[in-house]
Amino acid sequence: MNIHQLEYILAVDQFKSFSKAADYCHVTQATLSAMVKKLEEQLDIVIFDRKANPIVVTENGKEILVQAQQVVAHAQALLASSKSINSKIExxxxxxxxxxxxxxxxxxxxxxxxxxxxxxxxxxxxxxxxxxxxxxxxxxxxxxxxxxxxxxxxxxxxxLYEEPVHVYGYLDHGKKTIKKEELSKQRIFLLQEGHCLRDQIIQWCDLKKNKHLPPNLLFESNTFDTLLNLVDEFQGMTLLPELYLRNLSDQRKLQVLDMAGGEITREVSxxxxxxxxxxxxxxxxxxxxxxxxxxxxxxxxx
Missing domain, CATH: 3.40.190.10 (Periplasmic binding protein-like II)
Incomplete structure (x- = not known):
């Protein structure tokens, strides 16, 4: 016995027709008839007099329908309650x-x-x-x-979203665009090992060991702020996610370079x-x- 069977007999009672009840329940008439017959066998009660036209509920069937209505109503209330619980963010x-x-x-x-x-x-x-x-x-x-x-x-x-990654830095002759393949030739300041963005940038830009830093300097930062200061001091470059650009001063925003030939993006999830x-x-x-x-x-x- 299941809720669908109870819904089927309530539909038959409502429409006095197996075919109309089947349409209402979005099942075939054969399926609905078989499920109703199986329920009658399980209960050992004939619920409908199929010889009558339209179909008539038997005396024993009337009591079954009352209880079926109560069970379906409780099931619907339970479903509504669960949806209410699931909608709470607390x-x-x-x-x-x-x-x-x-x-x-x-x-x-x-x-x-x-x-x-x-x-x-x-x-x-x-x-x-x-x-x-x-x-x-x-x-x-x-x-x-x-x-x-x-x-x-x-x-x-x-x-959650895909975020463009932008180049911040200095190019000769005041250029405002750079190709991704040109980044490997630049002095790039990166975050410290352990930051996933560092690994992604190395992979995206095919960066090897950074040979363009001063030979007596080895410096890797944990923050974008420090990277920006290093870039400003040594006229190098770094890469910043787009949301971080909101934190830049108007002067620093002038040093954000466009990527020629397609942007680099990272997934945030x-x-x-x-x-x-x-x-x-x-x-x-x-x-x-x-x-x-x-x-x-x-x-x-x-």
Whole structure:
């Protein structure tokens, strides 16, 4: 016995016809008739007098229909209740985020999300990609925001947005565009090892060991601010995600170079491990973050 069978007999009672009931329930007449017959056999009660035209409910069948109506009503109420529960965004959420995303994303999303969901308590931790993945598996974080793709089969991701990466620096003769293949010939300042954006830039631009730095200088930073200061001092270059450009002064924005022949982009995604208990929060926040970021990124986002 299942809810569908009860819905079928209620439909037959309503329309006094198996064919009309089948249309109403979006099944074939043969399927509906077979399911009703099976229910009658399980209950050992004949619910409908099929010889009558239109179909008539038997005396025993009337009592079954009353109880069926109550069961279906309870089932519908339960479904509505579950949808209401799933729509709630509340409780405590432990969120990890990598530093190269946190510094530009948090000012955009944090206040609107907290105002929209006053019952949601956010615990936010800046961590490296490696540490985030470890903390997600150990249950120390509920979800994380990082750059994808990642090398993991047990962690799931959902794309938030694609962010262009821009070149900041100085070219001879005041040029304002640079080709990607020309970057390997420039003095490039990179983030410290362990930052995924560093690895991505090296791969995108086919960078080898940076031979263009002063021979007596080895310097790798943990922040974009330090990279900018180094570029300004040594007239080199670095690469910055688009959201971070909002933090630049008007003077520094003049040093942002356009990529000739197509832009470089990075994916930013929500990452989670066995999120079933908080899947509704993961799903809703992914939509909210994408919509908020879309206002600040020139290209299309998800």
């Amino acid at each position: 409780g405590r959420l432990k969120l990890g985020i990598i530093p190269t995303i946190a510094n530009s994303l948090m000012p955009i999303i944090l206040k609107p999300i907290l105002e929209k969901y006053p019952q949601l308590v956010l615990e936010i931790y800046e961590v490296t990609t490696h540490q985030m993945m470890k903390n997600l598996r150990e249950g120390k974080l509920d979800m994380g925001i990082l750059s994808t793709p990642i090398a993991s089969n047990d962690l799931e991701t959902t794309l 929500l990452c989670f491990y066995r999120p079933y208990a908080k899947w509704n929060i993961v799903k809703q926040l992914s939509v909210d973050i994408a919509q908020l970021v879309n206002q600040f990124i020139k290209k299309d986002t998800v």
